[in-house]
Amino acid sequence: MSLEIHINVGGCFQTPAEDIELAKEAVDAGFDGVWIGDHFHPWLDNRPYTHNVLPWLGALMNEVPEVPVGTSVSCPLFRYEPPVFAQAIATLDNMFPGRFELGVGVGEALNESPFTDTWPEWDTRAEMLVESIEIMRELWNTQDYITYEGEHYQYEDIQVFTPPKSDIDINWAAWGPQSSQLAGEYADHVLTAGGPDLIEDQVIPNFEKGRESAGKQGSHHVTDEIVANVGDPDELVAEARERGELIPIDELDNPDPRSIQSVANDRLAEMSDEEAQEALLIAEDASELVETFEAFEAAGVTRLLVTFNLGDPSHAVEEFGEKVLPEF
Numbered sequence: 420m421s422l423e424i425h426i427n428v429g430g431c432f433q434t435p436a437e438d439i440e441l442a443k444e445a446v447d448a449g450f451d452g453v454w455i456g457d458h459f460h461p462w463l464d465n466r467p468y469t470h471n472v473l474p475w476l477g478a479l480m481n482e483v484p485e486v487p488v489g490t491s492v493s494c495p496l497f498r499y500e501p502p503v504f505a506q507a508i509a510t511l512d513n514m515f516p517g518r519f520e521l522g523v524g525v526g527e528a529l530n531e532s533p534f535t536d537t538w539p540e541w542d543t544r545a546e547m548l549v550e551s552i553e554i555m556r557e558l559w560n561t562q563d564y565i566t567y568e569g570e571h572y573q574y575e576d577i578q579v580f581t582p583p584k585s586d587i588d589i590n591w592a593a594w595g596p597q598s599s600q601l602a603g604e605y606a607d608h609v610l611t612a613g614g615p616d617l618i619e620d621q622v623i624p625n626f627e628k629g630r631e632s633a634g635k636q637g638s639h640h641v642t643d644e645i646v647a648n649v650g651d652p653d654e655l656v657a658e659a660r661e662r663g664e665l666i667p668i669d670e671l672d673n674p675d676p677r678s679i680q681s682v683a684n685d686r687l688a689e690m691s692d693e694e695a696q697e698a699l700l701i702a703e704d705a706s707e708l709v710e711t712f713e714a715f716e717a718a719g720v721t722r723l724l725v726t727f728n729l730g731d732p733s734h735a736v737e738e739f740g741e742k743v744l745p746e747f
Contacts, residue, residue, distance in 0.1 A: 422715070422747045424451055425452035425487075426453055427453075427454040427456065427726040429728065430457070430472060431469050435468075438455070439483075448740030449745075452487040452489065455479075456469075456472075456490075457472045457493040459498055459529075459533070460676050461529075462527075462679060465664065473511075476511055489521065491522045491590075491592075491644055494525065496544060497531040497535045501554040502577050509559055510581050517584070523551075523589060523606070524548070525547075528671065529673065529679065533674070538674070546571060548605075550569040550570065551572070552605050553567070558578070559579065559587060561578075562582060564578045565577060589607050592610045599622045600628050602629060603625070603626040603627060604632060605633075609622060609626045609642070612644045612668070615718035641719050642722040642723075645715075646726045647700040647708055648700060648702070649704070649708075650701070650729070650735070651703060652692075652696050655730050656696055663687060664699070664728055667679060667683055
């Protein structure tokens with residue numbers, strides 16, 4: 420399976436309409452698919468937008484034919500109740516069969532904690548995600564009323580009357596050994612944001628262990644999400660410092676984007692320009708990124724989701740179309 424390169428528009432840097440246009444540019448340039456983050460609050464307080472992804476995805480699939488689209492990632496636990504979210508996804512697939520890929524995760528506090536009385540530990544949220552997947556799949560595959568009695572969710576006599584027209588692939592967001600194994604057991608694919616070594620040494624072996632324990636066979640995707648940027652390195656590093664554009668991924672349990680922004684600002688202040696350029700994968704010429712992408716492919720990644728979070732994303736898309744995508 421050769422490496423696919425998809426764009427993740429982010430859904431937090433531009434207006435919804437501008438992100439539709441960026442997606443169209445990316446597809447025209449040769450990107451293999453379009454994804455979007457699914458947030459209520461942005462990761463960083465400097466980011467001016469967080470689109471509701473459900474209407475945006477419907478508009479996107481109407482504007483951009485053929486390519487797959489997905490969320491990276493949705494949390495169908497608190498903000499979305501599993502049956503209501505299942506209904507929304509079924510409607511999208513009914514209109515645009517076979518194109519939607521659902522990325523799911525156990526959630527970040529900045530998105531989900533406002534919608535629950537307590538913020539559960541990771542283990543509890545993982546149990547909830549397993550139940551949520553079971554509920555959604557049963558609703559998608561049963562044209563009758565269902566009753567679900569789980570530890571965390573209970574529903575009686577519910578049915579999705581507008582069914583999906585195809586099987587909906589689920590991508591479980593995972594980093595550690597336990598989450599990677601759960602991805603193999605309960606999802607179709609694994610989605611991560613690690614480097615090649617982490618993916619090769621930890622994510623894939625545990626994902627395969629989960630698939631084996633569930634008796635699964637057949638092909639699957641290992642998807643990695645990265646940021647990459649193309650332009651003058653000095654200008655892009657200066658922009659990153661000015662905006663505080665660096666996600667501290669160890670702040671998953673922090674509910675306040677303003678607090679996370681403060682952490683990001685402090686970490687950028689401690690970085691040299693060279694360290695910031697490396698962390699944000701900044702290249703003056705897009706061809707410089709080919710070797711990096713080849714390392715992901717060699718580690719077993721089959722799809723890269725690329726977000727351009729600095730500079731001119733249209734310029735980056737054009738550069739990728741000319742100098743990166745033809746190499747894969």
